Amino acid sequence: MTDTLLARRAEAPTRAAEPAVLDLLGRWLELGEIERRAFRAMTEELTATAGLIETSTADLSHRFRDLAEAAEAQSARVQRIAGIAKTIDVGAEAVPLTEATRFVESALGEAIGALGEVSGQAARMAQALERVSGEVDGAEQCVSRIETINKQARFVALNAAIEAQRAEGAGGTFKVIAHELKDLAKETDATSRLVRERIVAVARGVRAAHAELRDLAGTDRSAQEAMRTRLDGVLQGMIAQGRALESVLDEAVASSADIEGTVSRLITGAQFQDRANQHLTHLKEAIEALGEATESLQGDTRAAVPALATGTGVDAALLSRMLDRQSLSSVRQRFLARLLDDASAAPEENDAGGDIELF
Secondary structure (H helix, E strand, O other), rough: HHHHHHHHHHHHHHHHHHHHHHHHHHHHHHHHHHHHHHHHHHHHHHHHHHHHHHHHHHHHHHHHHHHHHHHHHHHHHHHHHHHHHHHHEEOOOOEHEEEEEEHHHHHHHHHHHHHHHHHHHHHHHHHHHHHHHHHHHHHHHHHHHHHHHHHHHHHHHHHHHHHHHHHHHOOHHHHHHHHHHHHHHHHHHHHHHHHHHHHHHHHHHHHHHHHHHHHHHHHOOHHHHHHHHHHHHHHHHHHHHHHHHHHHHHHHHHHHHHHHHHHHHHHOOOHHHHHHHHHHHHHHHHHHHHHHHHHHHHHHHHHHHHHHHOOOOHHHHHHHHHHHHHOOOOHHHHHHHOOOHHHHHOOOOOOOOOOOOOO
């Protein structure tokens, strides 16, 4: 009897609470549906965010690899420039730049010396020819004197012929003529000696000039020819070196532009973390809103059904399935500690090791 009364008294508040419980159950169902849809949307959003992070990270890794390869190639170009600048290819021989410079300096010095010798020989030839020219002028004067003597001789001969016709056997006039002829002979002899001296001087000058020309023509040019050939090879090597340096420098400039573009793209690509952070912040705010709604509905439920206020258990099977899907031990431990409301069970943060695990 007593048990029946107690059961009826317990059923009375239960019937009175049925509308409130039904309302709470309906709200729980609505919240569950919202959470189901929200969790699906969050899963898709997290998948997209993970894909963004993975794609962006792979792209950054690829660009960093390209940057490293470009930097390595640029270093190789710098080494090539240094190698090209140190030596000059002369034929099949690699000549150090310092040695080539000394050779060019020596060749120019010898060329200047040879030009000095040629200039000296030319000056001596000019002096000899100048003396010859003076002697030729003197010879011309002698020729003029001889012509004058010849005129006088013809005049004396004419006078002798006239006097011979006049005085037939008289010899006085012929003595005068003989005396004049004797004087003309002396003059002719002196002029002849002078002409001979002039001709000898001219011959001497011509021989001196000829000797200078012979020495100049007979100079051994083999050393100069060898030096000229060597110098031509060095100059060609310098030209080739300049072209090679220009080509490598053009490559370096183009590579620098590529590196600059790669760095710019790296900077742009690194901004993916802003987008990922925005996506994760949006998800965090949505989860917090769901948590607040769940907590509020839990409070209303405990107030409407006091029997539930003593505490709420945890679905062990669901918890086990959730933990089985966690691949990182640190994340699994933190997740378990949060679900059990046990802060002591959370693992200590280890910044050095991070959350990366190898499998």
